[in-house]
Amino acid sequence: MIVVDQVGPLATIQDLGRPGWFDSGVGAAGAADRASLRLANRLVGNPEGHAAIEVLLGGFALHAEQRVTIAITGAPAPATVDGTPVGHAFVLELAAGQVLRLGYAPVGVRSYIAVRGGVDVAPVLGSRSRDTMSWVGPEPLGKGDRLPIGPAPRTLPTVDFAPVAPPPADLVTVRAVLGPRDDWFTDATALFDGGWEVSTDSDRIGARLDRRCGRPLTRNDERELPAEGMALGSVQVPPSGQPVVFLADHPITGGYPVIAVVIDADVDAVAQARPGVTVRFVRVVSGSEPAGRA
Structure with a gap:
Protein backbone atom coordinates (compact mmCIF):
# COMPACT_ATOMS: atom_id res chain seq x y z
CA MET A 1 0.00 0.00 0.00
CA PRO A 148 -3.34 -0.78 -3.14
CA ILE A 149 -0.53 -1.64 -5.54
CA GLY A 150 -0.94 -4.28 -8.23
CA PRO A 151 1.44 -7.17 -8.84
CA ALA A 152 4.80 -6.16 -10.24
CA PRO A 153 5.08 -6.85 -13.97
CA ARG A 154 7.73 -9.23 -15.24
CA THR A 155 9.47 -6.48 -17.19
CA LEU A 156 12.11 -4.53 -15.30
CA PRO A 157 12.86 -0.80 -15.57
CA THR A 158 15.47 -0.36 -18.28
CA VAL A 159 16.57 3.24 -17.63
CA ASP A 160 17.09 5.38 -14.54
CA PHE A 161 16.28 8.74 -16.07
CA ALA A 162 14.34 10.15 -19.05
CA PRO A 163 15.63 13.55 -20.25
CA VAL A 164 12.40 15.37 -21.09
CA ALA A 165 11.94 19.10 -21.53
CA PRO A 166 9.60 20.87 -19.10
CA PRO A 167 6.32 22.29 -20.44
CA PRO A 168 6.70 25.73 -22.04
CA ALA A 169 6.38 28.60 -19.57
CA ASP A 170 5.19 31.31 -21.97
CA LEU A 171 4.06 30.05 -25.38
CA VAL A 172 2.47 26.81 -26.55
CA THR A 173 2.08 26.26 -30.30
CA VAL A 174 -0.48 23.66 -31.32
CA ARG A 175 -1.62 22.38 -34.67
CA ALA A 176 -5.31 22.34 -35.53
CA VAL A 177 -7.48 21.23 -38.44
CA LEU A 178 -10.15 23.76 -39.43
CA GLY A 179 -13.78 22.65 -39.14
CA PRO A 180 -16.24 21.03 -39.03
CA ARG A 181 -18.25 24.23 -38.27
CA ASP A 182 -15.82 26.85 -39.56
CA ASP A 183 -18.50 28.06 -41.99
CA TRP A 184 -20.46 29.42 -39.00
CA PHE A 185 -17.86 32.17 -38.59
CA THR A 186 -17.26 35.36 -40.57
CA ASP A 187 -13.58 34.46 -40.94
CA ALA A 188 -12.60 31.26 -39.15
CA THR A 189 -8.91 31.82 -39.96
CA ALA A 190 -8.93 34.50 -37.23
CA LEU A 191 -8.35 31.57 -34.86
CA PHE A 192 -4.80 31.33 -36.25
CA ASP A 193 -4.01 35.04 -35.92
CA GLY A 194 -2.08 36.37 -32.94
CA GLY A 195 -2.33 34.50 -29.66
CA TRP A 196 -4.79 33.30 -27.05
CA GLU A 197 -4.26 33.27 -23.28
CA VAL A 198 -5.24 30.32 -21.09
CA SER A 199 -7.92 31.46 -18.68
CA THR A 200 -8.13 30.65 -14.98
CA ASP A 201 -11.52 29.15 -15.88
CA SER A 202 -9.86 25.94 -17.15
CA ASP A 203 -9.90 22.37 -15.83
CA ARG A 204 -9.81 18.74 -16.97
CA ILE A 205 -12.93 19.38 -19.07
CA GLY A 206 -11.33 22.05 -21.20
CA ALA A 207 -8.91 24.96 -21.49
CA ARG A 208 -10.79 28.22 -21.96
CA LEU A 209 -8.92 30.86 -23.96
CA ASP A 210 -9.05 34.66 -23.88
CA ARG A 211 -7.96 36.73 -26.87
CA ARG A 212 -4.48 38.18 -26.22
CA CYS A 213 -3.92 39.72 -29.64
CA GLY A 214 -5.45 39.32 -33.10
CA ARG A 215 -8.90 39.43 -34.65
CA PRO A 216 -11.94 38.32 -32.63
CA LEU A 217 -14.01 35.33 -33.65
CA THR A 218 -17.43 36.47 -34.91
CA ARG A 219 -20.27 34.24 -36.02
CA ASN A 220 -22.17 34.76 -39.25
CA ASP A 221 -24.87 32.27 -38.29
CA GLU A 222 -26.78 32.82 -35.05
CA ARG A 223 -29.00 29.77 -35.33
CA GLU A 224 -28.97 27.22 -32.55
CA LEU A 225 -26.86 24.22 -33.47
CA PRO A 226 -28.39 20.83 -32.62
CA ALA A 227 -26.28 18.91 -30.14
CA GLU A 228 -23.61 16.86 -31.89
CA GLY A 229 -20.70 14.66 -30.89
CA MET A 230 -17.56 16.24 -29.43
CA ALA A 231 -14.06 14.85 -29.91
CA LEU A 232 -10.98 15.26 -27.74
CA GLY A 233 -9.24 18.46 -28.86
CA SER A 234 -12.38 20.09 -30.28
CA VAL A 235 -12.19 23.90 -30.22
CA GLN A 236 -15.73 24.92 -29.35
CA VAL A 237 -16.74 28.58 -29.47
CA PRO A 238 -19.59 29.70 -27.17
CA PRO A 239 -21.41 33.04 -27.67
CA SER A 240 -18.70 34.86 -25.66
CA GLY A 241 -16.23 34.19 -28.48
CA GLN A 242 -13.79 32.57 -26.02
CA PRO A 243 -12.73 29.21 -27.52
CA VAL A 244 -12.60 26.15 -25.29
CA VAL A 245 -10.20 23.33 -26.18
CA PHE A 246 -11.80 20.13 -24.92
CA LEU A 247 -9.56 17.93 -22.77
CA ALA A 248 -9.85 14.50 -21.13
CA ASP A 249 -13.18 14.98 -19.31
CA HIS A 250 -14.95 16.84 -22.12
CA PRO A 251 -18.69 16.38 -22.72
CA ILE A 252 -19.56 13.84 -25.37
CA THR A 253 -22.02 16.22 -27.07
CA GLY A 254 -22.27 19.98 -27.40
CA GLY A 255 -24.43 22.64 -28.99
CA TYR A 256 -21.88 25.36 -29.82
CA PRO A 257 -20.01 25.27 -33.14
CA VAL A 258 -16.58 23.62 -33.29
CA ILE A 259 -14.34 25.88 -35.33
CA ALA A 260 -11.36 23.50 -35.39
CA VAL A 261 -9.89 20.39 -33.77
CA VAL A 262 -6.42 20.26 -32.21
CA ILE A 263 -4.54 17.25 -33.56
CA ASP A 264 -4.20 14.39 -31.09
CA ALA A 265 -0.42 14.72 -30.78
CA ASP A 266 -0.76 18.30 -29.44
CA VAL A 267 -3.63 17.88 -26.96
CA ASP A 268 -1.21 16.95 -24.14
CA ALA A 269 0.56 20.29 -24.58
CA VAL A 270 -2.71 22.16 -24.07
CA ALA A 271 -3.39 20.08 -20.94
CA GLN A 272 -0.07 21.29 -19.48
CA ALA A 273 -0.60 24.98 -20.34
CA ARG A 274 -1.32 26.88 -17.14
CA PRO A 275 -3.37 30.10 -16.86
CA GLY A 276 -1.55 33.05 -18.41
CA VAL A 277 0.33 30.96 -20.98
CA THR A 278 -0.14 32.04 -24.61
CA VAL A 279 -1.55 29.45 -27.02
CA ARG A 280 -0.93 29.94 -30.72
CA PHE A 281 -2.80 27.82 -33.25
CA VAL A 282 -1.14 26.70 -36.49
CA ARG A 283 -3.45 25.49 -39.22
CA VAL A 284 -2.79 22.07 -40.74
CA VAL A 285 -4.65 20.10 -43.39
CA SER A 286 -3.76 16.70 -41.96
CA GLY A 287 -1.89 15.58 -38.86
CA SER A 288 1.32 17.42 -39.69
CA GLU A 289 1.18 19.46 -42.90
CA PRO A 290 0.72 23.26 -42.50
CA ALA A 291 -2.03 24.69 -44.66
CA GLY A 292 -1.90 27.75 -46.84
CA ARG A 293 -3.86 30.77 -45.67
CA ALA A 294 -7.46 30.45 -46.81
Whole structure:
Protein backbone atom coordinates (compact mmCIF):
# COMPACT_ATOMS: atom_id res chain seq x y z
CA MET A 1 0.00 0.00 0.00
CA ILE A 2 0.88 3.65 -0.40
CA VAL A 3 -0.81 6.18 1.85
CA VAL A 4 -1.78 9.75 0.92
CA ASP A 5 -0.45 12.25 3.50
CA GLN A 6 -1.30 15.55 1.80
CA VAL A 7 -3.26 16.76 -1.23
CA GLY A 8 -2.94 20.17 -2.89
CA PRO A 9 -5.61 21.58 -5.23
CA LEU A 10 -6.57 18.17 -6.66
CA ALA A 11 -5.19 14.67 -7.10
CA THR A 12 -6.96 11.86 -8.95
CA ILE A 13 -6.24 8.37 -10.15
CA GLN A 14 -5.93 8.16 -13.93
CA ASP A 15 -5.08 5.60 -16.57
CA LEU A 16 -5.61 5.87 -20.33
CA GLY A 17 -9.38 6.10 -19.96
CA ARG A 18 -12.54 4.17 -20.78
CA PRO A 19 -13.27 4.46 -24.52
CA GLY A 20 -16.34 2.78 -25.95
CA TRP A 21 -19.05 4.14 -23.61
CA PHE A 22 -20.23 7.19 -25.56
CA ASP A 23 -23.52 5.45 -26.36
CA SER A 24 -24.16 5.30 -22.60
CA GLY A 25 -23.30 8.96 -22.07
CA VAL A 26 -19.87 8.34 -20.52
CA GLY A 27 -16.74 9.91 -21.93
CA ALA A 28 -13.27 8.39 -22.08
CA ALA A 29 -11.61 10.56 -19.39
CA GLY A 30 -8.10 9.29 -18.52
CA ALA A 31 -4.88 11.22 -18.03
CA ALA A 32 -5.01 14.78 -19.31
CA ASP A 33 -1.36 14.48 -20.41
CA ARG A 34 -1.23 10.95 -21.80
CA ALA A 35 2.41 11.13 -22.87
CA SER A 36 3.54 11.89 -19.31
CA LEU A 37 1.46 9.03 -17.90
CA ARG A 38 2.94 6.63 -20.46
CA LEU A 39 6.47 7.79 -19.68
CA ALA A 40 6.01 7.38 -15.93
CA ASN A 41 4.74 3.84 -16.43
CA ARG A 42 7.57 2.92 -18.79
CA LEU A 43 10.14 4.20 -16.30
CA VAL A 44 8.91 1.80 -13.59
CA GLY A 45 8.47 -1.10 -16.03
CA ASN A 46 4.65 -1.01 -16.17
CA PRO A 47 2.48 -1.35 -19.25
CA GLU A 48 1.75 2.20 -20.45
CA GLY A 49 -1.91 2.11 -19.45
CA HIS A 50 -1.49 1.27 -15.75
CA ALA A 51 -3.24 3.60 -13.31
CA ALA A 52 -1.16 6.34 -11.67
CA ILE A 53 -1.75 9.49 -9.64
CA GLU A 54 -2.39 12.76 -11.50
CA VAL A 55 -1.46 15.74 -9.29
CA LEU A 56 -2.75 19.22 -10.12
CA LEU A 57 0.03 21.81 -9.65
CA GLY A 58 1.64 20.03 -6.65
CA GLY A 59 1.39 20.16 -2.87
CA PHE A 60 1.07 16.38 -2.64
CA ALA A 61 2.68 13.85 -0.29
CA LEU A 62 2.53 10.10 0.26
CA HIS A 63 4.41 7.42 2.15
CA ALA A 64 5.02 3.76 1.41
CA GLU A 65 3.98 0.88 3.64
CA GLN A 66 6.30 -1.41 1.70
CA ARG A 67 9.26 -0.98 -0.63
CA VAL A 68 8.03 0.51 -3.92
CA THR A 69 9.49 1.77 -7.19
CA ILE A 70 8.07 5.06 -8.44
CA ALA A 71 8.62 7.73 -11.10
CA ILE A 72 7.37 11.31 -11.41
CA THR A 73 6.76 12.95 -14.78
CA GLY A 74 4.75 15.78 -16.31
CA ALA A 75 4.91 19.22 -14.68
CA PRO A 76 8.30 19.36 -12.91
CA ALA A 77 7.13 19.79 -9.31
CA PRO A 78 10.17 19.78 -6.98
CA ALA A 79 10.26 16.43 -5.19
CA THR A 80 11.89 15.18 -2.00
CA VAL A 81 12.16 11.81 -0.27
CA ASP A 82 12.42 12.27 3.50
CA GLY A 83 13.53 15.83 2.81
CA THR A 84 16.25 14.94 0.29
CA PRO A 85 15.70 16.39 -3.21
CA VAL A 86 15.23 13.83 -5.99
CA GLY A 87 15.19 14.22 -9.76
CA HIS A 88 12.29 14.60 -12.14
CA ALA A 89 11.60 11.69 -14.53
CA PHE A 90 13.94 9.49 -12.46
CA VAL A 91 13.29 5.96 -11.19
CA LEU A 92 13.09 6.18 -7.39
CA GLU A 93 12.97 3.54 -4.67
CA LEU A 94 10.94 4.24 -1.54
CA ALA A 95 11.55 2.06 1.49
CA ALA A 96 8.71 1.33 3.90
CA GLY A 97 7.91 4.50 5.84
CA GLN A 98 9.70 6.91 3.52
CA VAL A 99 7.77 10.04 2.51
CA LEU A 100 7.63 11.49 -0.99
CA ARG A 101 6.63 15.16 -1.20
CA LEU A 102 5.89 17.29 -4.25
CA GLY A 103 6.17 21.05 -4.06
CA TYR A 104 4.41 23.32 -6.52
CA ALA A 105 5.51 23.10 -10.14
CA PRO A 106 7.06 26.29 -11.60
CA VAL A 107 5.68 25.45 -15.07
CA GLY A 108 3.04 23.09 -16.37
CA VAL A 109 -0.13 21.97 -14.65
CA ARG A 110 -0.17 18.23 -14.01
CA SER A 111 2.42 15.83 -12.57
CA TYR A 112 2.14 12.04 -12.64
CA ILE A 113 3.30 9.58 -9.99
CA ALA A 114 3.52 6.00 -11.24
CA VAL A 115 4.24 3.05 -8.95
CA ARG A 116 5.54 -0.27 -10.18
CA GLY A 117 2.50 -2.56 -10.39
CA GLY A 118 0.10 0.34 -10.82
CA VAL A 119 -2.51 1.78 -8.48
CA ASP A 120 -4.84 -1.18 -8.12
CA VAL A 121 -8.18 0.36 -7.15
CA ALA A 122 -11.38 -1.22 -8.49
CA PRO A 123 -12.05 -0.35 -12.14
CA VAL A 124 -15.34 1.25 -13.19
CA LEU A 125 -16.52 0.45 -16.73
CA GLY A 126 -13.09 -0.99 -17.46
CA SER A 127 -11.01 1.95 -16.25
CA ARG A 128 -9.54 3.27 -13.01
CA SER A 129 -9.76 6.88 -14.19
CA ARG A 130 -11.71 9.58 -12.42
CA ASP A 131 -14.04 11.51 -14.74
CA THR A 132 -14.54 14.86 -13.05
CA MET A 133 -17.47 15.79 -15.29
CA SER A 134 -19.61 12.66 -14.97
CA TRP A 135 -18.31 11.65 -11.50
CA VAL A 136 -17.42 8.19 -12.72
CA GLY A 137 -14.47 6.30 -11.28
CA PRO A 138 -12.58 6.50 -7.98
CA GLU A 139 -13.12 9.58 -5.82
CA PRO A 140 -10.50 12.34 -5.85
CA LEU A 141 -7.76 11.53 -3.37
CA GLY A 142 -7.80 12.80 0.19
CA LYS A 143 -5.51 12.69 3.20
CA GLY A 144 -5.38 9.20 4.70
CA ASP A 145 -6.42 7.33 1.56
CA ARG A 146 -4.65 3.97 1.28
CA LEU A 147 -3.99 2.87 -2.29
CA PRO A 148 -3.34 -0.78 -3.14
CA ILE A 149 -0.53 -1.64 -5.54
CA GLY A 150 -0.94 -4.28 -8.23
CA PRO A 151 1.44 -7.17 -8.84
CA ALA A 152 4.80 -6.16 -10.24
CA PRO A 153 5.08 -6.85 -13.97
CA ARG A 154 7.73 -9.23 -15.24
CA THR A 155 9.47 -6.48 -17.19
CA LEU A 156 12.11 -4.53 -15.30
CA PRO A 157 12.86 -0.80 -15.57
CA THR A 158 15.47 -0.36 -18.28
CA VAL A 159 16.57 3.24 -17.63
CA ASP A 160 17.09 5.38 -14.54
CA PHE A 161 16.28 8.74 -16.07
CA ALA A 162 14.34 10.15 -19.05
CA PRO A 163 15.63 13.55 -20.25
CA VAL A 164 12.40 15.37 -21.09
CA ALA A 165 11.94 19.10 -21.53
CA PRO A 166 9.60 20.87 -19.10
CA PRO A 167 6.32 22.29 -20.44
CA PRO A 168 6.70 25.73 -22.04
CA ALA A 169 6.38 28.60 -19.57
CA ASP A 170 5.19 31.31 -21.97
CA LEU A 171 4.06 30.05 -25.38
CA VAL A 172 2.47 26.81 -26.55
CA THR A 173 2.08 26.26 -30.30
CA VAL A 174 -0.48 23.66 -31.32
CA ARG A 175 -1.62 22.38 -34.67
CA ALA A 176 -5.31 22.34 -35.53
CA VAL A 177 -7.48 21.23 -38.44
CA LEU A 178 -10.15 23.76 -39.43
CA GLY A 179 -13.78 22.65 -39.14
CA PRO A 180 -16.24 21.03 -39.03
CA ARG A 181 -18.25 24.23 -38.27
CA ASP A 182 -15.82 26.85 -39.56
CA ASP A 183 -18.50 28.06 -41.99
CA TRP A 184 -20.46 29.42 -39.00
CA PHE A 185 -17.86 32.17 -38.59
CA THR A 186 -17.26 35.36 -40.57
CA ASP A 187 -13.58 34.46 -40.94
CA ALA A 188 -12.60 31.26 -39.15
CA THR A 189 -8.91 31.82 -39.96
CA ALA A 190 -8.93 34.50 -37.23
CA LEU A 191 -8.35 31.57 -34.86
CA PHE A 192 -4.80 31.33 -36.25
CA ASP A 193 -4.01 35.04 -35.92
CA GLY A 194 -2.08 36.37 -32.94
CA GLY A 195 -2.33 34.50 -29.66
CA TRP A 196 -4.79 33.30 -27.05
CA GLU A 197 -4.26 33.27 -23.28
CA VAL A 198 -5.24 30.32 -21.09
CA SER A 199 -7.92 31.46 -18.68
CA THR A 200 -8.13 30.65 -14.98
CA ASP A 201 -11.52 29.15 -15.88
CA SER A 202 -9.86 25.94 -17.15
CA ASP A 203 -9.90 22.37 -15.83
CA ARG A 204 -9.81 18.74 -16.97
CA ILE A 205 -12.93 19.38 -19.07
CA GLY A 206 -11.33 22.05 -21.20
CA ALA A 207 -8.91 24.96 -21.49
CA ARG A 208 -10.79 28.22 -21.96
CA LEU A 209 -8.92 30.86 -23.96
CA ASP A 210 -9.05 34.66 -23.88
CA ARG A 211 -7.96 36.73 -26.87
CA ARG A 212 -4.48 38.18 -26.22
CA CYS A 213 -3.92 39.72 -29.64
CA GLY A 214 -5.45 39.32 -33.10
CA ARG A 215 -8.90 39.43 -34.65
CA PRO A 216 -11.94 38.32 -32.63
CA LEU A 217 -14.01 35.33 -33.65
CA THR A 218 -17.43 36.47 -34.91
CA ARG A 219 -20.27 34.24 -36.02
CA ASN A 220 -22.17 34.76 -39.25
CA ASP A 221 -24.87 32.27 -38.29
CA GLU A 222 -26.78 32.82 -35.05
CA ARG A 223 -29.00 29.77 -35.33
CA GLU A 224 -28.97 27.22 -32.55
CA LEU A 225 -26.86 24.22 -33.47
CA PRO A 226 -28.39 20.83 -32.62
CA ALA A 227 -26.28 18.91 -30.14
CA GLU A 228 -23.61 16.86 -31.89
CA GLY A 229 -20.70 14.66 -30.89
CA MET A 230 -17.56 16.24 -29.43
CA ALA A 231 -14.06 14.85 -29.91
CA LEU A 232 -10.98 15.26 -27.74
CA GLY A 233 -9.24 18.46 -28.86
CA SER A 234 -12.38 20.09 -30.28
CA VAL A 235 -12.19 23.90 -30.22
CA GLN A 236 -15.73 24.92 -29.35
CA VAL A 237 -16.74 28.58 -29.47
CA PRO A 238 -19.59 29.70 -27.17
CA PRO A 239 -21.41 33.04 -27.67
CA SER A 240 -18.70 34.86 -25.66
CA GLY A 241 -16.23 34.19 -28.48
CA GLN A 242 -13.79 32.57 -26.02
CA PRO A 243 -12.73 29.21 -27.52
CA VAL A 244 -12.60 26.15 -25.29
CA VAL A 245 -10.20 23.33 -26.18
CA PHE A 246 -11.80 20.13 -24.92
CA LEU A 247 -9.56 17.93 -22.77
CA ALA A 248 -9.85 14.50 -21.13
CA ASP A 249 -13.18 14.98 -19.31
CA HIS A 250 -14.95 16.84 -22.12
CA PRO A 251 -18.69 16.38 -22.72
CA ILE A 252 -19.56 13.84 -25.37
CA THR A 253 -22.02 16.22 -27.07
CA GLY A 254 -22.27 19.98 -27.40
CA GLY A 255 -24.43 22.64 -28.99
CA TYR A 256 -21.88 25.36 -29.82
CA PRO A 257 -20.01 25.27 -33.14
CA VAL A 258 -16.58 23.62 -33.29
CA ILE A 259 -14.34 25.88 -35.33
CA ALA A 260 -11.36 23.50 -35.39
CA VAL A 261 -9.89 20.39 -33.77
CA VAL A 262 -6.42 20.26 -32.21
CA ILE A 263 -4.54 17.25 -33.56
CA ASP A 264 -4.20 14.39 -31.09
CA ALA A 265 -0.42 14.72 -30.78
CA ASP A 266 -0.76 18.30 -29.44
CA VAL A 267 -3.63 17.88 -26.96
CA ASP A 268 -1.21 16.95 -24.14
CA ALA A 269 0.56 20.29 -24.58
CA VAL A 270 -2.71 22.16 -24.07
CA ALA A 271 -3.39 20.08 -20.94
CA GLN A 272 -0.07 21.29 -19.48
CA ALA A 273 -0.60 24.98 -20.34
CA ARG A 274 -1.32 26.88 -17.14
CA PRO A 275 -3.37 30.10 -16.86
CA GLY A 276 -1.55 33.05 -18.41
CA VAL A 277 0.33 30.96 -20.98
CA THR A 278 -0.14 32.04 -24.61
CA VAL A 279 -1.55 29.45 -27.02
CA ARG A 280 -0.93 29.94 -30.72
CA PHE A 281 -2.80 27.82 -33.25
CA VAL A 282 -1.14 26.70 -36.49
CA ARG A 283 -3.45 25.49 -39.22
CA VAL A 284 -2.79 22.07 -40.74
CA VAL A 285 -4.65 20.10 -43.39
CA SER A 286 -3.76 16.70 -41.96
CA GLY A 287 -1.89 15.58 -38.86
CA SER A 288 1.32 17.42 -39.69
CA GLU A 289 1.18 19.46 -42.90
CA PRO A 290 0.72 23.26 -42.50
CA ALA A 291 -2.03 24.69 -44.66
CA GLY A 292 -1.90 27.75 -46.84
CA ARG A 293 -3.86 30.77 -45.67
CA ALA A 294 -7.46 30.45 -46.81
